[in-house]
Every structure is written in C-alpha cells, then in structure tokens.
Amino acid sequence: xxxxxxxxxxxxxxxxxxxxxxxxxxxxxxxxxxxxxxxxxxxxxxxxxxxxxxxxxxxxxxxxxxxxxxxxxxxxxxxxxxxxxxxxxxxxxxxxxxxxxxxxxxxxxxxxxxxxxxxxxxxxxxxxxxxxxxxxxxxxxxxxxxxxxxxxxxxxxxxxxxxxxxxxxxxxxxxxxxxxxxxxxxxxxxxxxxxxxxxxxxxxxxxxxxxxxxxxxxxxxxxxxxxxxxxxxxxxxxxxxxxxxxxxxxxxxxxxxxxxxxxxxxxxxxxxxxxxxxxxxxxxxxxxxxxxxxxx
Numbered sequence: 491x492x493x494x495x496x497x498x499x500x501x502x503x504x505x506x507x508x509x510x511x512x513x514x515x516x517x518x519x520x521x522x523x524x525x526x527x528x529x530x531x532x533x534x535x536x537x538x539x540x541x542x543x544x545x546x547x548x549x550x551x552x553x554x555x556x557x558x559x560x561x562x563x564x565x566x567x568x569x570x571x572x573x574x575x576x577x578x579x580x581x582x583x584x585x586x587x588x589x590x591x592x593x594x595x596x597x598x599x600x601x602x603x604x605x606x607x608x609x610x611x612x613x614x615x616x617x618x619x620x621x622x623x624x625x626x627x628x629x630x631x632x633x634x635x636x637x638x639x640x641x642x643x644x645x646x647x648x649x650x651x652x653x654x655x656x657x658x659x660x661x662x663x664x665x666x667x668x669x670x671x672x673x674x675x676x677x678x679x680x681x682x683x684x685x686x687x688x689x690x691x692x693x694x695x696x697x698x699x700x701x702x703x704x705x706x707x708x709x710x711x712x713x714x715x716x717x718x719x720x721x722x723x724x725x726x727x728x729x730x731x732x733x734x735x736x737x738x739x740x741x742x743x744x745x746x747x748x749x750x751x752x753x754x755x756x757x758x759x760x761x762x763x764x765x766x767x768x769x770x771x772x773x774x775x776x777x778x779x780x781x782x783x784x785x786x
Contacts, residue, residue: 498659499682500770501560502651503567504644509655509770510559512537514777517563518770519570526766528773529566532781549726550719557587597635598692599714602627607707617704625696632692636685637754646757653678654759654767656752668772670764678756679749681733686748691725693747 500509506519510533517529534555536542541551606624609615615623639645660676661668680686698721702713732748735741759767 498662498771498774499556500655500659500767501556501563501684502648502655503563504571504648505651505766506567506570507651507655507658507767507770508560508563509658509767509774510556511774511778513781513783514774515559515563516770516774516777517566518766518773519567520762520766521570522573526769527570528769530773530777532777538783545727546720546723549723553722553726554587557590561586561590595715595718598628598631599695599718600711602631603710603714604707607710610704611707617702618700621700621702622696625692625699628695629692632688633751633754636751640754649755650757650759651763651767653756654763655770656680656683656756657759657764658767658771662771668768670761670768673764673768674759674761678758679752681736681745681748682729683748683752683755685752685755686745687725687729689748689751690728691721694724694728695721 498509498511500507502508503517503519505521506517508515508517513533515531515533519527519529521527536551536555539551542548602624605627606620609623610617610620640649656678657673657676658668659680661673664676666672666676695717698717699714705713729748732741732745736745
C-alpha cells in the first residue's frame with residue numbers, strides 16, 4: 491500500500507498523460523493521426539535519494555524536480571502535436587522554470603502581500619486583519635485563475651486528461667481492472683493531486699502569515715519569499731498524511747475543500763482519453779522494473 495500511495499503520480503499534458511513512478515516516467519499522447527505514441531525516460535536519482543525521504547525537505551526537492559519534469563512533458567506533448575522535435579533542457583529549461591516560479595510568486599504571494607500592507611497603512615486595519623485579507627486575496631486569485639483558464643478550449647481538454655489521470659490511479663489503488671469501461675466509473679478526484687497541494691499551501695500560508703506581527707512593506711514581502719519553502723514543505727507533509735489516512739472520518743472532512751477544487755481542474759474524460767491514460771500508467775509500470783536499480 492505504501493508503494494501505491496507514494497510512488498505513483500501524474501500530470502495531464504496536451505492530448506495525453508504523464509505517469510511517474512520511482513524509477514521511470516512515461517508519457518502517452520494521441521498524435522494528430524489519432525494514434526497513441528509513448529515516450530519513456532529513466533527518472534533522476536533524486537527520487538530515490540535520502541533528500542527525497544527527509545520530512546519537510548522532500549516536498550521541496552520533489553516539487554522542484556516535478557516542475558522541470560512537468561514542463562518537459564508539456565514540451566514533448568506539444569511537439570507531438572506540431573510534428574517538431576525541439577527540446578527543452580539545460581539552460582532553456584531552467585530559465586523557463588525560474589520565470590514560471592517568479593510569476594507564480596509575484597501573482598499569488600507578493601501581490602496579495604502588497605494589498606494587505608496597503609490596507610493596514612492607509613485604512614488603519616490591524617495586522618491580523620491585513621494578513622487575513624492578504625490570504626483571502628491569495629485564495630481568490632488562485633481559484634479564479636484555475637477557473638478562468640478552464641474556459642480555454644485547449645485547457646478544457648487538458649482538464650479532461652487530468653480527470654483521466656486521476657481515474658486510472660484511483661482504479662489501480664482499488665485493485666480494479668485497467669480497462670476504459672471499468673476505469674470510467676472511478677472518481678476524478680484524488681487526495682494527492684497538485685491542485686490539492688496548492689490549495690493546502692495557500693491555506694497554511696494564511697495561518698502562518700496571520701501570526702506574524704506588524705512589519706514594513708519590505709519585510710512583509712521578504713518574509714513571504716523566505717517562508718515559502720517552509721510552507722511548501724508543510725503542505726507536502728499535510729497532503730502525504732491525509733492521503734495515508736483517508737479511512738478516517740476526520741481526514742475525509744478536512745480534505746473536502748481540496749477535492750471540491752478539483753472539480754474545476756478535472757473534467758470527465760471520454761473512453762479514448764482513458765485509454766491514453768491507461769497506456770501511460772502501464773508503460774510506466776513496465777519501465778519501473780526495467781530501470782530499477784540492481785539489488786546489492
């Protein structure tokens with residue numbers, strides 16, 4: 491059960507799904523001709539390193555690597571649709587990652603912090619109220635962002651493949667036969683989803699930042715950046731803990747917001763999408779054995 495809970499995850503890509511284990515990653519995509527094509531890679535050693543097993547550190551390590559892995563998977567899927575063979579790696583990959591990270595920090599953390607600081611300074615609000623407003627703005631921006639981009643036709647299909655990814659993992663964890671007609675009956679929500687991680691990160695940030703005392707705008711922005719690794723580590727541990735205790739009524743209650751938000755980021759997939767997701771998962775599982783480190 492531990493292997494099922496911790497090892498397998500995934501991500502929707504353009505007309506396909508990426509599935510990741512401990513040793514391998516597989517991307518299955520439907521090309522413009524309607525055929526399923528597969529890309530398989532051996533995972534970096536970081537997924538099997540001591541850092542990847544250290545509480546509150548493993549979240550940061552795996553999050554950073556998953557961002558790079560996810561961006562490369564999106565590039566591969568885009569190239570499959572366009573017929574091009576451009577690679578995103580090396581400096582170009584890291585520049586794209588840094589830009590994406592800076593944009594996300596600026597939009598979801600620094601902008602709300604500025605708004606909270608301004609209402610404290612010019613409207614005379616107390617520190618607790620200003621921090622709470624900051625957190626609510628952060629939450630609103632995130633939910634609005636994932637909702638609004640869902641109206642884009644391409645993102646709608648990505649959200650459907652996101653649902654297909656969840657259904658396959660839910661079916662596997664339930665021990666079901668991985669056939670599209672069977673997998674279709676499973677939930678498109680999953681406790682370990684990246685959407686759940688982001689929402690947990692934002693809610694934890696509201697709690698942490700609300701406990702901080704009054705400070706200048708400079709230190710307000712600085713703390714939002716400096717505290718982010720700590721909060722991300724806490725969010726990862728929270729998601730991991732809840733995923734391992736879903737038999738508890740209490741845990742089922744506290745994960746409801748995370749699951750509810752996934753109704754925005756996942757759509758019902760069709761059987762062809764489920765076929766792609768199953769192909770990605772089964773290919774990854776086969777590659778896991780092929781790329782497994784030798785037993786000493």
